[in-house]
Amino acid sequence: MYCKNCGSKIDDDSKFCSECGIKLKHKDKANVSVNNIKKDSTPKIDVENDPSLKYDRTYNNDSSPLIIGIILSILTIILSRVEVEKEVYEFLFIVSFFIRIGIVIWIDNLAGKLELNQGNWGLFAFFFPSIALIVISFKKKRIYTPNYFTLSNEKKSQFNNNLASRYLNGKRYNDGLKLVNAAIKYDKNNHAAYDTKGMIRYYQKDYEGALKDLNKSIELDPNHAIKYYHRGYILKKLGLLNNALEDWANAFDLGFEDAINPLKIYGNP
Numbered sequence: 328m329y330c331k332n333c334g335s336k337i338d339d340d341s342k343f344c345s346e347c348g349i350k351l352k353h354k355d356k357a358n359v360s361v362n363n364i365k366k367d368s369t370p371k372i373d374v375e376n377d378p379s380l381k382y383d384r385t386y387n388n389d390s391s392p393l394i395i396g397i398i399l400s401i402l403t404i405i406l407s408r409v410e411v412e413k414e415v416y417e418f419l420f421i422v423s424f425f426i427r428i429g430i431v432i433w434i435d436n437l438a439g440k441l442e443l444n445q446g447n448w449g450l451f452a453f454f455f456p457s458i459a460l461i462v463i464s465f466k467k468k469r470i471y472t473p474n475y476f477t478l479s480n481e482k483k484s485q486f487n488n489n490l491a492s493r494y495l496n497g498k499r500y501n502d503g504l505k506l507v508n509a510a511i512k513y514d515k516n517n518h519a520a521y522d523t524k525g526m527i528r529y530y531q532k533d534y535e536g537a538l539k540d541l542n543k544s545i546e547l548d549p550n551h552a553i554k555y556y557h558r559g560y561i562l563k564k565l566g567l568l569n570n571a572l573e574d575w576a577n578a579f580d581l582g583f584e585d586a587i588n589p590l591k592i593y594g595n596p
Contacts, residue, residue: 396460484514552581
């Protein structure tokens with residue numbers, strides 16, 4: 328164990344630190360054991376029909392199609408009112424054809440990212456390129472498309488957990504918790520989902536719930552260093568610094584080099 332005052336390594340049964348002389352207090356680990364944590368009362372949520380999860384809030388629309396679409400619309404109106412010679416008209420026609428093809432490819436790519444019907448959008452872009460650019464710039468990305476419902480439960484679990492991780496990074500904890508609960512519902516052995524859920528609860532300051540989830544994640548797969556790193560911070564919040572130091576040491580031993588930082592700050596370098 329480590330002295331909380333000076334960070335020196337000392338024997339587990341020591342009553343005083345041999346370096347700084349402070350009296351040591353031994354906390355009962357059972358206070359935060361899984362058996363004593365209240366049962367998870369998070370309700371199961373049908374995320375596929377949840378209005379707040381209709382669109383992917385982590386997807387940022389690109390404003391470029393809107394700007395280019397408006398510029399092309401203005402140019403089209405101007406050129407339609409200007410009389411030009413036949414040679415100039417033929418040149419503009421060729422240029423506009425290649426621009427049209429480029430827009431079709433662009434729209435097709437955007438439609439793919441939004442999981443829209445690429446064939447229909449490609450035709451729309453070919454005949455009305457500027458309008459298609461403007462319209463698609465306002466399209467939101469739906470989370471649960473028809474393709475989603477063809478996935479296996481394992482794939483659905485991975486999908487929801489990946490999205491929950493993005494919501495976690497975006498600090499959208501409540502919706503992220505709904506998504507990760509769905510991930511666990513579809514696959515109770517998805518160890519990564521318990522890790523994600525634990526970190527969401529950590530940032531929601533539900534440290535006991537977070538500990539329960541990280542314990543489950545490590546139980547399912549004990550070979551991922553990041554889990555011990557995460558659990559270390561949870562244990563520290565619960566006042567179990569010695570246990571936290573052990574977890575950070577485990578994370579470092581498993582190859583997560585950033586774990587050295589909390590070890591240097593809170594323990595003996």
